[in-house]
Amino acid sequence: HNSIRHLRGPPSAFTLFGNVTDTLYQASVGDVEFRWLKEYGGAWRLRGLLGANILALADPKALQHVLQKSGYNYPKTRQLSVTLFNLTGRSILWAPTGEIHARHRKVMNPAFSVPQLRSFIPLFRQSAKKLTQIWKDQVNAGHPDGVTLPVDRWLARATLDIIGEAAFDFDFGALDNTENEVSKAYHRMFADSQLYPSVWNLLFQATWSLLPEPLLYYIRYLPTREYKTYRSTLSVMDKIAARLIEERTREFGAGDPDKSRKDVMSVLVRANMSENPSTRLSDEEMRSQMFAMTLAGHETTANTVTWMLWELAKHPDIQEQLRQEIAEKRMEVTANGSYEFALDDLESMPLLQAVIKETLRYHPISSFLWRVAAKDDVIPLEKPIVTTTGETVTEIPIAAGQVIMPSLCSYNRLAHVWGEDAHDWNPMRFLQGDTEKQTKVGMLSNLITFSAGVRSCIGWRFSVLEMQAIIVELVENFRFFLPDDKPEIIRAPTMTMGPMVKGKLHEGFQMPLRVVPV
Numbered sequence: 001h002n003s004i005r006h007l008r009g010p011p012s013a014f015t016l017f018g019n020v021t022d023t024l025y026q027a028s029v030g031d032v033e034f035r036w037l038k039e040y041g042g043a044w045r046l047r048g049l050l051g052a053n054i055l056a057l058a059d060p061k062a063l064q065h066v067l068q069k070s071g072y073n074y075p076k077t078r079q080l081s082v083t084l085f086n087l088t089g090r091s092i093l094w095a096p097t098g099e100i101h102a103r104h105r106k107v108m109n110p111a112f113s114v115p116q117l118r119s120f121i122p123l124f125r126q127s128a129k130k131l132t133q134i135w136k137d138q139v140n141a142g143h144p145d146g147v148t149l150p151v152d153r154w155l156a157r158a159t160l161d162i163i164g165e166a167a168f169d170f171d172f173g174a175l176d177n178t179e180n181e182v183s184k185a186y187h188r189m190f191a192d193s194q195l196y197p198s199v200w201n202l203l204f205q206a207t208w209s210l211l212p213e214p215l216l217y218y219i220r221y222l223p224t225r226e227y228k229t230y231r232s233t234l235s236v237m238d239k240i241a242a243r244l245i246e247e248r249t250r251e252f253g254a255g256d257p258d259k260s261r262k263d264v265m266s267v268l269v270r271a272n273m274s275e276n277p278s279t280r281l282s283d284e285e286m287r288s289q290m291f292a293m294t295l296a297g298h299e300t301t302a303n304t305v306t307w308m309l310w311e312l313a314k315h316p317d318i319q320e321q322l323r324q325e326i327a328e329k330r331m332e333v334t335a336n337g338s339y340e341f342a343l344d345d346l347e348s349m350p351l352l353q354a355v356i357k358e359t360l361r362y363h364p365i366s367s368f369l370w371r372v373a374a375k376d377d378v379i380p381l382e383k384p385i386v387t388t389t390g391e392t393v394t395e396i397p398i399a400a401g402q403v404i405m406p407s408l409c410s411y412n413r414l415a416h417v418w419g420e421d422a423h424d425w426n427p428m429r430f431l432q433g434d435t436e437k438q439t440k441v442g443m444l445s446n447l448i449t450f451s452a453g454v455r456s457c458i459g460w461r462f463s464v465l466e467m468q469a470i471i472v473e474l475v476e477n478f479r480f481f482l483p484d485d486k487p488e489i490i491r492a493p494t495m496t497m498g499p500m501v502k503g504k505l506h507e508g509f510q511m512p513l514r515v516v517p518v
């Protein structure tokens, strides 16, 4: 019995493939979602592969219910868990049950506390400055009008170095060496292996819910290009991870932990050693956290900053206002006898905050999630929807096993939440808007971009602080323009929604911008 049969949704020509492929094969993220959102409201039915019914959600109350209020009643689908296992091993991203996840999250939480994150600010600033210097050197080499740079690649290198230092006290050296193995390996993971998967691959994945679970953990050994990419990335990382964990554990065991070590892994090793042995994470699980943090923690932030610079290039007036705000804060800081922006300085720049929030809203790099109902339930709606029989409903009863696709990009465009101009990038909405009346959902200003609830992004604050530190440095030092040939940028529907140039998808993610020193 599947009670979402009566929900409206796009028709599908072939039962075998359904129309989930419409989402996965669209040219630019939002092409189909925003049309469906307009047509059906905050919830619609999609046909999955092999005739399955999938419930897509954008309604605030529905998302609050599924992601935030119901705890572990809506775990990740098996398919998603297995994919994350293939990418990261037995990490927090994989954790298939509430019990396993709670154990992982408890050990990891202390590493993401506010005081811990505050200590990373100098590191964020240092990497941003290094990037600035590299760009200045390139421009000064005889290009007074600036140069067109692949800003996304440079930002990914900077954020990889940051996650290395912050998470493991390890120098990946990605900014120093552009041929860096780890940096290239992670880039391949997203760009090559995730864009427009073949229908055969999708059908193969659809069978995972029918296969015995232990078998699924051997999928990563398949000889296809995709799994080879995953395996080679993990093996590059595995050697580094094993050494770092062994080092930390030895220091800790000798009763002589290096107190100066503030990296996430050291905090994790300490937290793990003080756990009851039965709830402790295994060596394999600890190594996997390192893969998870590297995967989840660098291209995500880099992509978001990339989209932000693109928007600033398209909105020169806002770019100039932001530069003005930073300049004023710079004078204030200098007058107080300091050389550097501290956390409070960064957080007291309203336009900076607004630009970051608006970019998170407009370009949510995880444009959708996958969940499955562990038991029968009734999902409430904030805005009623009309069913195929013309009935208006305010809740959706669902059966255990119902697959759900929270459409993060669609929620972030709801006109009744964000205003009639929800499809425009306009940071001013966060300076004028009154978010008090909105349904409380998500981690920051009711944005769903970091998901919500027990499985929300553990790194959301880390990422926001990192973005603040990077943006301030870049906008203080450079002006950003669209390149003269104005390439058409699309939001590629890969695992992290990255920018690609239309007609040049084979070149992977890219965002060329003209960078001119201030």
Ligand code: HEM
Pocket: 076, 092, 093, 105, 292, 293, 296, 297, 298, 300, 301, 304, 364, 365, 366, 369, 370, 449, 450, 451, 454, 455, 456, 457, 458, 459, 460, 462, 463
């Ligand atoms: C703009 C940047 C980022 C965005 C938009 C983002 C978004 C997300 C989203 C949507 C999820 C939920 C995925 C799901 O449930 O299927 C998630 C989970 C996660 N993120 Fe992030 N993330 C960002 C940056 C980071 C950073 C910097 C780190 C680490 C330092 C990080 C670490 C994680 C981890 C470990 C999880 C899994 C949490 C769990 O299952 O308990 N993320 N992120």
